[in-house]
Amino acid sequence: MNILTIALRNARKKWVRTLLLLLVFTLGVVSIVSLNFVSRVVGEGLEKKLVSFGANILVSPKSEKLTVSYGGFALGDMLFDVSYLDEADTIKRIDGIALRQNISVIAPKLVVMDRVQGMAVAIVGVRFAQEKQLKGYWEVAQGALPGEEPAPAKKAADGMHAASTPTPVPAEAGPMGLVQAAMAPLGQPKDTYNGNGVLVGSAAAAKLNLHVGDTVPLGKTHMLVTGILAPTGSEDDNVLLADLSFVQNAVGRPGKANFLEVAALCSGCPIDDIVNQLGAALPNVEIKTLRNIVEQRMYSVLFVKKLILSVSLVILLTGCSMVGISMLSAVNERKKEIGILRSLGFPRRAVFSIFFAEAASVGLLAGLIGYLAGFAVSFRILQALDMAEGATLPFEPLHLAATAVILALLTSLASLVPAWKAAAIEPSEALVTL
């Protein structure tokens, strides 16, 4: 038994009020904790979705003239006076920056111009595995991506092969045989696929009248159309996309790339720092930030966070006001009690600490219960939003303790005025009938 007994016994005696106060504050904490948890998961999900929309940093050789563009990269001058990046070296340097963990995809590209059925067309060499990550919106309307198995009806038979170097297509092979020939051989990882398959953009397929199984010349070799891309509304609709290694070898530029698209995003991620680090790692290379996209993405994430913060602040302020008002009325109700304590020699600071301890105990308990309940509620909300699957909400005891302590401090702060008022009461004011 000590001074805290007085605070806790009174809280127990006035259990309805204590319970209501605890309930309101706990609800506030539940809202804040669950909103934070949910916003974290939603933010991560949003980020993943945003990343799937494409790159936001362009790494290209320094160039002075730009006329025709694809993905922000100049094509016109490229044919005559284009310098190339060493693919492996560039990727290695990007991998070496300090903020590498904030980079999700590195997609190198080599763009060449050729004539197909008398019409000029851009053939873009890409790494399909990275490209798919970068362009989550891609849909193959017909056939399949080079290196991927087509629909079950077109399932490949034994003897599939893919050439690491351009391979002339056997003349006797029928359309399906050709498609199979462009698929990855069994056991070969798809991301290292380097066969002669080509994915044709929807507009290019219509213009050039290309279908799955058709062949397309490239230099001294041919490529096989394995799939037609559904309209994307992007520059991909007008080009032919082939495996980067195949294109590199076909045009005699092994290991070279015109540019690399880099997808970097995280909530609060320092995009400028990433660009600076890339600039330092690649001194003679141009690093462009597709700032509007980045800013838009960051804005979305930050907006959600600001919204959560505002709601949290309103809830906290409401809770604190309730604690303050409740404590103030308690001081008025307990004037006589305060008078007794003062007449028994309790100093002002002791009276102050009784009210302070009462408020702090409510905050501490609300923080503990609220955090645990908020944790449980978050899962329910995520389930309702169909976002629970794959979501990771690690339970962190340190956060639990921090929440309880912060809440105890907040409620104590809210009780400052009432506690001060209680301490200022004179025993004569409370007890003496004059």
Place this chain on the structure above:
Amino acid sequence: MNTAATWAEAALAAPLPTVPLPIVPLLDAVNITKSFTQADSRDGAPTQALKGVSLSVLPGEFVSIVGRSGSGKSTFLSVLSTLLRPDSGQLTYNGFDLTTASEADIDGLRHGDFAVIFQFHYLLPYLTALENTLLPFMRGLRPVSGAQRRRALECLERVGLADKGHRLPGQLSGGEQQRVAIARALVKDARILFADEPTGSLDSATGATVMELLGQIHKDGLSVVMVTHNEQYASLSDRVVRMADGLVV
């Protein structure tokens, strides 16, 4: 013969003079004044509750203050017990000037030497009789010791409530509640007990029991200053002080 030795021997042989030693008052109030501004006062003029009252309380003395309602006796008791600061005059306890004492000193005095009981028992409703008795020891974070607990049980036993220590005030009668308040006053070994109408809210039988208890406490050497309307109870004290219109008459 050594003159000095002769003088000393003579002095020792002579009988001691029978001069009475001066008795130092335990509590001494001199010319105390106190005024209040009533909330319902039309002109805002203060009401003079005490108009220069003086009183000395000797160690172990039982003093009763009697007077009609509004005579200023409760105000005077509040000043004597340091619950109220006087406007002027001097209040000393054991030679220590309380009118200029710091708040910490006053708190120390209330916690130690002074004990107050009121007409209404003023127990904390959520603490048991034993816990209410222990209340003076609960003003810090240090837990109540076993010795303090034993002392509280002794006090409850003395007021005849040894078997009711676990009860809440609401489960006790008015007289029992007042006895718990007396036990609370006794627990800290105070030197002077101030009682403001201690029987005012009790029936005559219960009031008599409480007075008997106060009488026993006084016999044990505690000084008591009691405010009462009841002349019969006042007559049990060593001295009766009468007050009217803020003055001792």
